[in-house]
Amino acid sequence: MNRLTWRKWVxxxxxxxxxxCALVAVAPLLFVLGLLVVKGASSLNWAFFTKLPVPVGExxxxxxxxxxxxxxxxxxxxxxxxxxxxLGGIYLSEFGGWAVPFFVRYAADLLVTVPSIVIGxxxxxxxxxxxxxxxxxxxxxxxxxxxxPMVVTNTEQFLxxxxxxxxxxxxxxxxGHWKTIVSVVVPAGLQGILTGILLGLARVAGETAPxxxxxxxxxxxxxxxxxxxxxxxxxxxxxxxxxxDDWHRQAWAAALVLLGLVLLVNVLSRLVLARGMAARKAx
Amino acid sequence: MTDKPNPLTTQEVARAVASQxxxxxxxxxxxxxxxxxxxxxxxxxxxxxxxxxxxERKITAxxxxxxxxxxxxxxxxxxxxxxxKHARAEGEVVLDTDNIFELPLPNLRRRVGMxxxxxxxFPKSIFENVAYGPRxxxxxxxxxxxxxxxxxxxxxxxxxxxKDSLQKSAFSLSGGQQQRLSIARALAIDPEVxxxxxxxxxxxxxxxxxxxxxLFTIETxxxxxxxxxxxxxxxxxxxxxxxxxxxxxxxxxxxxxxxxNPAKKETEDYIxxxxx
Numbered sequence: 327m328n329r330l331t332w333r334k335w336v337x338x339x340x341x342x343x344x345x346x347c348a349l350v351a352v353a354p355l356l357f358v359l360g361l362l363v364v365k366g367a368s369s370l371n372w373a374f375f376t377k378l379p380v381p382v383g384e385x386x387x388x389x390x391x392x393x394x395x396x397x398x399x400x401x402x403x404x405x406x407x408x409x410x411x412x413l414g415g416i417y418l419s420e421f422g423g424w425a426v427p428f429f430v431r432y433a434a435d436l437l438v439t440v441p442s443i444v445i446g447x448x449x450x451x452x453x454x455x456x457x458x459x460x461x462x463x464x465x466x467x468x469x470x471x472x473x474x475p476m477v478v479t480n481t482e483q484f485l486x487x488x489x490x491x492x493x494x495x496x497x498x499x500x501x502g503h504w505k506t507i508v509s510v511v512v513p514a515g516l517q518g519i520l521t522g523i524l525l526g527l528a529r530v531a532g533e534t535a536p537x538x539x540x541x542x543x544x545x546x547x548x549x550x551x552x553x554x555x556x557x558x559x560x561x562x563x564x565x566x567x568x569x570x571d572d573w574h575r576q577a578w579a580a581a582l583v584l585l586g587l588v589l590l591v592n593v594l595s596r597l598v599l600a601r602g603m604a605a606r607k608a609x
Numbered sequence: 610m611t612d613k614p615n616p617l618t619t620q621e622v623a624r625a626v627a628s629q630x631x632x633x634x635x636x637x638x639x640x641x642x643x644x645x646x647x648x649x650x651x652x653x654x655x656x657x658x659x660x661x662x663x664x665e666r667k668i669t670a671x672x673x674x675x676x677x678x679x680x681x682x683x684x685x686x687x688x689x690x691x692x693x694k695h696a697r698a699e700g701e702v703v704l705d706t707d708n709i710f711e712l713p714l715p716n717l718r719r720r721v722g723m724x725x726x727x728x729x730x731f732p733k734s735i736f737e738n739v740a741y742g743p744r745x746x747x748x749x750x751x752x753x754x755x756x757x758x759x760x761x762x763x764x765x766x767x768x769x770x771x772k773d774s775l776q777k778s779a780f781s782l783s784g785g786q787q788q789r790l791s792i793a794r795a796l797a798i799d800p801e802v803x804x805x806x807x808x809x810x811x812x813x814x815x816x817x818x819x820x821x822x823x824l825f826t827i828e829t830x831x832x833x834x835x836x837x838x839x840x841x842x843x844x845x846x847x848x849x850x851x852x853x854x855x856x857x858x859x860x861x862x863x864x865x866x867x868x869x870n871p872a873k874k875e876t877e878d879y880i881x882x883x884x885x
Contacts, residue, residue: 422694490692495729495791498689499742499798500718509741514732 362585366578374579379545379561382570389580391547395462395556396584398548399541400527402466407473408523414474415481415519420507431482434475445471446536454540462548462555465541469530476529480522484515517602521595528591532584534559558584640665640802640832641686646700648681648690648856655681659700659858661851663802668824668833670847670864672840674879677853679836683804686834687721688714704802719746722800726807728787730779730794735771738779738790742798757797765793766823785816792823796831803827805835809842821846840880844868852876 377388414434418427449468454460488511496506512519542554543564558580565577641663648656656678663669671679681690688709690696702709709717731738739758743749749757758775762768767789771782779790788808795803805824809817824833824846837843843850843864850867852860852875860867860876871877878884 489729491725491727491729492731494689494692494723495725495731495794496741497692498687498718498723498725499745499794500715501741501745502715505745510731 359585359589362578362582366575366580366582369575369579370582374576375583378547379576382568382572385572387572387576389558389561389576389583391544392556392558392561392580393583395541395544395548396531396558398462398551398555399465399469399537399557400531402462402551403469403473403530404523404527406467406470407477407526411474411477411523412481412519414478415485416507416512418478418482419485420503420511430478434478437471437475438479441535442472442533443535443538446539449536450539457552459552460540460542460554461552462541463551464539465537465555465557466551468536468540469533472530472533472536473526476526477523480526481515481519484518484522485511487518488514517599521599524591524595528588528595531588532559534563638665639663640705641834642701642703643682643685644701644703646682646685646698646702648678648685648699649695649697650693651695654856656685656856661858661861663832663834664849665832666828666830667848668828668835668846669849669851670843671834671836671851671853672838672843672879673853674884675838676855678856679851679853680806682853683806683834683836686802686804687718687723689723715746719798720800721802721804722795722798723804724788724791724795724806724808727811728784728791730782730787730790733779734776735779735782735790736775739793739797742794746798748798758793761793761797762790764796764827765789766819766826767793783816785812785819788812788816788820789823792820792827796827800831802832802834805833807836807838810838817842840868852879854879 374388375393376390378391379389380387414430418431421427446468449464449471453464453467457464492514493506493511496510497503501509537557537560541557541560543560544554544556548555562577562580562584565573565580568574639662643662644660646656646659647654659678659682671683673679684690685698685702686709688698690698691714698710704712704717704720709721731741733741736755736758739761740754743754743757748754759768759772762771767786770786771777771790774781779787782790788811792803792808809820812820821842824835827833835843835847847864850862850864851858852867852871852873854875860871860873862872866872867876868880871880
């Protein structure tokens with residue numbers, strides 16, 4: 327075989343091999359999704375989304391309180407993690423110095439790697455013990471602690487992409503540093519910041535371990551921020567390890583719902599971000 | 610899109626310079642006086658002993674090859690260099706009777722505006738872009754602000770093109786329009802001096818011509834200092850020209866003299882294209 331043919335075949339084979347590897351890398355996601363659809367799709371109906379759980383043996387229960395509970399927990403997590411995280415990210419990106427930003431950044435990186443169950447225990451010690459019982463607040467706090475470093479890092483990253491000449495345009499008009507940050511830099515990086523927040527929320531939405539010690543669970547509608555609250559991941563866990571087939575069926579369906587919501591937020595966020603970047607580049 | 614300056618034939622220079630009005634009277638008052646200005650990035654000295662006068666309501670062009678320090682000098686006039694760590698300016702720069710190094714920054718930048726090489730509209734509407742400066746300095750709001758925005762856009766020859774779409778994003782404008790928007794934005798706070806850093810280098814020839822025309826109308830209310838890579842532009846537009854080379858001010862005179870009868874050999878070599 328002459329040299330040219332050899333090179334052509336190498337190209338073809340390597341293209342096929344790398345494509346295969348890429349597919350294999352994506353395969354677990356496809357498997358998980360496929361399995362969940364097969365096992366759980368049949369259980370999805372309107373009642374499932376709108377009714378409360380019923381005692382074992384009865385049919386027709388739903389996960390309405392778990393969905394609502396997850397929503398409430400995410401809201402609390404956002405209230406705790408987003409303002410602090412965004413301001414922290416602004417500090418790291420816009421204000422100078424060497425030592426403090428270095429340590430803050432390092433601490434944020436480390437916090438992301440802390441096991442979620444450890445964060446749960448931390449929240450237990452800080453919120454649950456003093457108050458004396460589990461609560462949505464404690465759960466939201468735990469998720470907020472997990473969300474915080476992600477928002478800080480993401481905010482810093484996107485603010486750094488705002489070009490120097492945009493800031494200079496504001497400074498040259500006589501605006502001060504903080505005014506420039508608030509009126510020009512943050513709006514310019516806003517799309518990326520918001521996307522990062524959404525992706526962070528999607529990530530913490532699936533965390534179970536921190537909720538074990540904090541939000542605990544609630545088979546009924548949550549009755550207040552200071553009461554235990556149900557959540558999708560928790561419910562999946564409890565139902566999944568139970569001995570009842572009906573609960574297993576519901577766990578599959580709930581897992582499908584959770585994964586579906588997470589994927590939806592991911593895909594939408596990235597689409598919106600990509601469109602924003604394209605619009606900026608086009609000018 | 611910066612390119613080597615075109616060597617001008619004597620005829621081209623004569624034509625360009627002749628199209629200007631007579632050189633300004635020698636007693637046109639001085640708006641900015643720079644004396645013995647040195648500039649350092651850390652230990653490295655980038656400007657040496659720059660002394661020149663910028664005359665009021667005239668256009669002064671700073672020309673010279675890449676890296677000669679003309680933009681660096683321009684950015685001293687509104688202290689934009691202060692955003693860079695380890696950048697240091699020494700010497701005397703006086704705006705009217707005020708030492709610019711002692712003026713509070715917002716005041717200085719209110720009086721000395723800047724238009725950058727690359728159009729840099731804010732991610733806001735056209736209206737908000739122009740209104741930004743007046744808002745920052747608390748100059749006006751409501752109807753008065755809308756008036757100021759309209760005046761500035763007229764002053765930048767952009768009003769007719771955008772008057773029906775003021776709420777649209779500034780990014781919807783073309784490059785030339787965005788640069789005129791930047792000029793409108795700078796004019797909105799009614800500066801005494803406008804610094805322009807190669808304002809046309811990123812633009813097509815038609816937009817460039819529009820902006821050059823614009824400069825003549827702005828000149829009536831504002832002192833202009835323009836850095837340009839394009840010698841023909843300096844010859845077309847400027848009343849006075851400074852030639853910078855390797856951090857030094859080699860020659861400074863009215864444009865006609867600099868281009869037709871330069872005093873220094875380096876100036877002549879640059880203008881005739883022997884180096885660039």
